[in-house]
Amino acid sequence: MKDVGRKALEAEKAALKLANVSEEVRNEALQRVAVEIEKNCDKILEANEEDVDEAEKLLQEGEYSQAFVDRLKLDEGKIGKIAEMIRSVSGQEDPLGKTLDVTELDENLELYKVSVPIGVLGSIFESRPDVLPQVSSLSLKSGNSVILKGGSEAERSNSVLFEIIKETTEEVGIPEGWIQLIEARREVEELLEMDDKVDLLIPRGSKSFIRFIQENSRIPVLGHAEGVCHIYIDKEADLEKAVHVSYDGKVQYPAVCNAVETLLVHSEKAPEFLPRIAEKYEEAGVEMRGCEKTRDILEKWKVGKATEEDWKTEYLDLIISIKIVDKLEEAIDHINNYGSKHTDSIVSENKNRLLTFLESVDSSSVIANASTRFSDGYRYGLGAEVGISTEKIHARGPVGLEGLTTYKYYLIGNGHTVDTYSGTKAEPFTHKKIKKDWNKKKSL
Amino acid sequence: MKDVGRKALEAEKAALKLANVSEEVRNEALQRVAVEIEKNCDKILEANEEDVDEAEKLLQEGEYSQAFVDRLKLDEGKIGKIAEMIRSVSGQEDPLGKTLDVTELDENLELYKVSVPIGVLGSIFESRPDVLPQVSSLSLKSGNSVILKGGSEAERSNSVLFEIIKETTEEVGIPEGWIQLIEARREVEELLEMDDKVDLLIPRGSKSFIRFIQENSRIPVLGHAEGVCHIYIDKEADLEKAVHVSYDGKVQYPAVCNAVETLLVHSEKAPEFLPRIAEKYEEAGVEMRGCEKTRDILEKWKVGKATEEDWKTEYLDLIISIKIVDKLEEAIDHINNYGSKHTDSIVSENKNRLLTFLESVDSSSVIANASTRFSDGYRYGLGAEVGISTEKIHARGPVGLEGLTTYKYYLIGNGHTVDTYSGTKAEPFTHKKIKKDWNKKKSL
Known part of the structure; x- marks a missing residue:
């Protein structure tokens, strides 16, 4: 062998x-x-x-x-x-x-x-x-x-x-x-x-x-591909929260998969929000790449032109792409289209709009009014992290020790046969959920 | 396209x-x-x-x-x-x-x-x-x-x-x-x-x-390969239960994956048990294939010679292979070696021996004193069955609707940033498990 x-x-x-x-x-x-x-x-x-x-x-x-x-x-x-x-x-x-x-x-x-x-x-x-x-x-x-x-x-x-x-x-x-x-x-x-x-x-x-x-393997793989994470600043966003969360998501530690790569900004909020975040980003040395409308609003700042490629890119660096959207749905579609199903945030004070975003974005972590940087095994309270999975099967999002386990069924009978529960004289199953613990059952 | x-x-x-x-x-x-x-x-x-x-x-x-x-x-x-x-x-x-x-x-x-x-x-x-x-x-x-x-x-x-x-x-x-x-x-x-x-x-x-x-696909597959299921009759088995369970496992419906294919019988129980089950199997038209010792004990019955191939075979038919083992551990090794990690049963009145079997057999369902035929989504109370998985990743054993779901994390904050919890002045997380319901939270 x-x-x-x-x-x-x-x-x-x-x-x-x-x-x-x-x-x-x-x-x-x-x-x-x-x-x-x-x-x-x-x-x-x-x-x-x-x-x-x-x-x-x-x-x-x-x-x-x-x-x-x-x-x-x-x-x-x-x-x-x-x-x-x-x-x-x-x-x-x-x-x-x-x-x-x-x-x-x-x-x-x-x-x-x-x-x-x-x-x-x-x-x-x-x-x-x-x-x-x-x-x-x-x-x-x-x-x-x-x-x-x-x-x-x-x-x-x-x-x-x-x-x-x-x-x-x-x-x-x-x-x-x-x-x-x-x-x-x-x-x-x-x-x-x-x-x-x-x-x-x-x-x-x-x-x-x-x-x-x-x-190159048929064996299941636990591992994430990449994190193209977004923060969406809604028209009903609180300005201070929007600035804090956008700054933290990009600047706090840009080299990791849960750092934000693209800001999506509602057009009604953009004129107020963009100059505020641009000032902070500039101080931190963040390179900005924007859509046409972003560049118009931020004409006093140095903002490069974002290309189609930018929307798909995980920079892992002090670079951010910025896009203005006219509707919440446009933001959701952009994320489901260009994102990597990793982590995406919304900043808004409107509960219905938060909920629509949370339930419509198909990512392992969807966050309301907090930084994308939170999606991590330690911060989620899972202990040591095995990884962050962008797969949907077996384990999704930050994976702790639980992701290295599976389960087994133990059926404990007393001579039971299936015949009793079959055919015209079949007895019914009770199928009752009971509160018992296997470890206690073992030691009885 | x-x-x-x-x-x-x-x-x-x-x-x-x-x-x-x-x-x-x-x-x-x-x-x-x-x-x-x-x-x-x-x-x-x-x-x-x-x-x-x-x-x-x-x-x-x-x-x-x-x-x-x-x-x-x-x-x-x-x-x-x-x-x-x-x-x-x-x-x-x-x-x-x-x-x-x-x-x-x-x-x-x-x-x-x-x-x-x-x-x-x-x-x-x-x-x-x-x-x-x-x-x-x-x-x-x-x-x-x-x-x-x-x-x-x-x-x-x-x-x-x-x-x-x-x-x-x-x-x-x-x-x-x-x-x-x-x-x-x-x-x-x-x-x-x-x-x-x-x-x-x-x-x-x-x-x-x-x-x-x-x-031929990189997409995860939910589906079982086969069920080479065993029943082990321990030296401390109750004779009546042993006969009932062995009969039900083979005869009740032989064409399915959770039907038993191999009986493993402790050598101390074999002289008493084998003639009893052989009589019932013969009545039901079950073809028996045994190891040398089995054929010696069942010399009055028509028992074919079991080959190495028999121990690996899912008959899905009225055929059963029978092997005599000298120790519980021999039965466990045989199952882990020849089985398909599907469903295996032990019949014994000794609690420690039951536990050793349950915890050492690496199958999705391990059963004590009941028929292998129970391992099924309907009987387990899972409702309609998607299939029985012999994979260990994502879903194992009988799979109900839950196997067609994954999960998503919703993190709800109020302008929280990771910066607060980092560095020398880091605030601690509370990481407190709380009893809340997402659907109720939504409607607040």
Whole structure:
């Protein structure tokens, strides 16, 4: 059997056992990993230095950018943060064994729907070595085996981190084989083919990288494509709120997927609103690109001409496109047409107009009178974030640990047969929702 | 634009509107469709007769089987049942607008997670013309547009049913274009390519047919591959329950995916249990295939030799394979190895052994002391069944209307910006779970 096949098989076998490892043992393992990572700081930094040296050679040859090398680089502070992150994952509520629903089908015939791990996750990521401990700890907390493939540029750092996590967790009693590392690029292709063993892929990296994964595997992919987010300033917007929200959405942190890329402004509000936000944007160094009407109103400011391409673009930078619309519906249509179903906001004091916007915009997060920047696992109270999904199936929007679980039905009977409920003398089902807890039922 | 592309675009546009059509209008439309189908009974039967005539010619040429032609054939009774089914879908609880979770992030900043339709469904099915009204009504009830592709052998029947549903629903106010029919085979290939417009595929048909769809589209597929279901008779099984459950699982209706295919029997129970069930199976005409030890115990009965192939086979017929195991763990391993993650039962009076089985078998339904035949949307109380999924992502096991929904986050603020919660002077989030209902919030 090929190497990847063997690793996937080991991961699959371990997953069956890991599904029943208690919360205590999973948490204990995570706590121990955090300690070991801190203890082995020097060893990790040594391996990382070799990766960085190599990368710097390629930087000089013009193959890598400085930002790329910076992302690769670890230091004591970053390693402390990794340990802190692992402890925080350990401290989260257990996503497993939750009783999602209980139905009495008939006397002494009870159906429990309970959350369980998915099985085997495949995680493919680029450069940043802190992704490996993050994905590993989320997988372990949620009871899943994980097959990791990092970028070749971080091979030495990843290898040391992997060994620490593997050894430490297996010592504590996590089933051997639950974590696997693959290194060669050709092995990725093999991994993408393993839809019989790998249940979910979680790629991290650039848009084109994630798209590549989606196009080359039958395995379901949890990952967002991009965030072309909008803020719509309604004719009944409160001016102060409109300025605050538009400023925060663009300036607070422009390099992320939930930053706003396009402002849509109602024509009745534009003459009052646009000069106010333009002044603030100019101060912050935001480049503005507007439609004709926007440029007319902002003639005193430097506003470039927005093209069709601008409406589709995720700048991830201090650039914003601005369009004036005559109707709420025009804003909604623009968003559903050009947006990426990620996050979009409306600013308005009119409740009906808010509701129309919220219910008509087909995005994972639709926001009234607040910044698009809120759509994030941590801010939503989901704990550590697996990612933000722009898919509609399985998990949508910010995804926490729950996105790494599925469910299982337990039916508990007393010799019941379907025959009793069939044919002309069929007895009826009671189909009564009952409040019971699987974990309590277990210990009775 | 090609024909399928245009239809998918129409469906996508209609879906945005359909998401906000009230429950009353959706139900009214379904009720009216039921009436119109009854009214147009003659017209439907006429078209169906032409399909059947055509199929009978091909039957004589040996291309179709008699069973195939029988499945194709409608009569007044079957049409009455179709109307009844549509009324029952209409009567189900609305799967849309359910408040799944509410979190207060901070004062006046509330996050609602609410169930919404997925968008555009693609349904590809073979022969039986009652699938078209069933899938259409489930789609409409759950607020989804649907693109239908039936088998060419039912083209005339499907076309008449489609026209009735389309006209009736659009008259009542369901957005034009929500239902689309494609007919040519080459159009299926185009549909499978449309992962930017179609959100979920629901194929109905043979195993190989569903596998073909899964292998040829990037669109997520809701559909089960097969059901290789097991019943394990433990050494601490109650004999009467063991016999009842094993008989019901095989004999009550063998042609379905949740019927049992393999009995696993603990060696300590086998001498007592096997002759009892063999007698009943023989009476019912069940062909038995056993391992060596089984054949030794059942030497007085006609028991064939089970091969490796038998353990993997979904007979869908009055055939059963029987294997003797020495340990509970051996049964669990056999199921996780040869099963299809569908439905498996244990019969035992020992609670710890029941629990070990329930929690270690990686199937969508794991059952204690009851027949595998219970795992079904209707029996589980989910209402009309979309299918039984052996996938782990999105929906697992029997899938009701809920499987045709996703969710959306609504965040309601009052000018909130992320800046307030960032940096050294960051204010904390409250992240308080609150009991509120989106529909009530809306009407305030």
